[in-house]
Amino acid sequence: MSDTRPVLVVTSLYDPTADVVISELHDRGVPVVRLDSGDFPASLSVEAEITANGVQGQLVTPSRTADLAAVRALYYRRPSGFAFPHVSEQDARFAATQARYGLGGVVAALPGCLYVNHPHRIGDAEFKPSGLAAAVDAGFLVPPTLITSNADAARAFVKRHGSVVYKPLHNPVYLVDGVSNVVKIAEVAEEDINDSVAGTAHLFQQRVHKTADVRVTVIGDRMFSVRIDSDLLDWRTDYSRLTYTPVEAPSGIRRALRRYIDHFGLVFGAFDFCVGEDGGWWFLECNPSGQWYWLESETGLPMCAALADLLERKS
Template sequence: MNGSRPVLVVTSLHDPTADVVIRELHDRDIPVVRLDSGDFPASLSVEAQITSHGIQGHISTPSRTAVLATVRSLYYRRPSGFAFPHLDEQDARFAVTQARYGLGGLLASLPGCLYVNHPHRIGDAEFKPSGLAVAVEAGFDVPPTLITSSPHAARAFIKRHTPVIYKPLWNPVYLIDGVSSVVEVAEVASEDIDERVAGTTHLFQQLVPKAADVRVTVIGSRVFCVRIDSGLLDWRTDYSRLAYTPVDLPPGIEQALHHYLDRFGLVFGAFDFCVGDDGRWWFLECNPSGQWYWLESETGLPMCAALADLLERKT
């Protein structure tokens, strides 16, 4: 094999994007150890010591063992959470915290490891207020945005910036008649606002009249830019209506992309922009664990190879 330094892939069992990356790494003769935190402790074990030479030990699955000090990179995707269903509620809560801060802490502290991305940095970047503030700092255009629990502030913002959309600050899955559903981005009017707004925080943002959307995927030093035409307010609601075109970045955008990622300590990011009727690009969000492989299938852009290069530490 290409040395004995493995790539750790931390994700759930059913992750087709991770599957194609692992296949690419296998084709390059790069050893891979795939694991899911949800497999601990039933089929995943860890043994490590803190020494004068750093963390020494190994992590094992039923088919693979990785020596922690030799891990070349860690691809952190979307693992399932720790769970101890055989324990009562209080003991399970204790066990989950020990697993998170023990096994999770080890995986976040590997010496000489390249993280794509580091789980703690992912957590930092997933807070929308932080992302929007850093986007402004990086030089992106950001639509006027309000985060509030005040019905009065929400109504005033909508009147001042009409048309306005509502966005969830985080999108937990709702089960409706057993089907997974999410809260969609939607246009909102001042008369839609009532006292229920005071129950939690909400994000309101001016709606930019748009000609198209753009997904920009940054993989290390490589940047892949795809225009998405749909006619939809939120293109993620109906993939059958999407048309894809690889496009070039406008001047200044690439530098801002890398500024944003550097600010959060990330090497991968899936950025969403909308393109206004006047051609101006507006930053919407950056997902540090965003999906990307479907865009390669649609456009032929070599994104999987770029990610494998990064994990191999070829670039």
């Protein structure tokens, strides 16, 4: 007898990575309900009752209805934000808050659902300082790091460590002449730092002189490691200059990955490392909603199938 419990995929309209996962699930006969929080309430509605058996009710999109008590798994990717452009700014702020804690609270409380990942756990893991501290506890090599709004402290850090890079603590949309950009990782010298550092928090980190980068994608119990070779400080700035090679993560790294995943309650994570000149793997960050499908296209590693297995709950 077929399992009719749906998988919820929560993401924006344009998400090619989610598209390939949904296609794989469809090919397996697994029901899928795709929704975007930005569609609420215009084309997405919720009816949820808190009962002795947990949350009961339904989510309704223009083409699908999901029984909240029957959702087998939820794939939380990159939904757009709530928007209420037809009302005043104050009313929109109130409505968006109610939607976040109402619809968002319901989505985060589905009984018996496997979350990949739970939105609250994603939120916890997206804070770089807590991620770096957890990485130290997990046993990773972590470059000396300073988070500061004090220019003197930043200059002293650079003087102490010599080769230092600046990294944004998070990358929101940043428009330059109307075009979306990201703030790039850049090497900084002592003379580059001025009193504008006092304007907000900044992250400075000792630069690791590397021979390569490695992306490790953890999907449930499986780990897919890919060596990325380039001559770039930040390989994400030019994908055309990258070459990819599947590699096996050292056993110590695999154990530390599992400790890190368990610390944040994740089942998926995209981990970035750089390989130092001594061969050590240095932890840089973990993105709990990171991209991964382009690596399957480059290497043939079966990551989409692994993620579909997880969402289908085959094991």
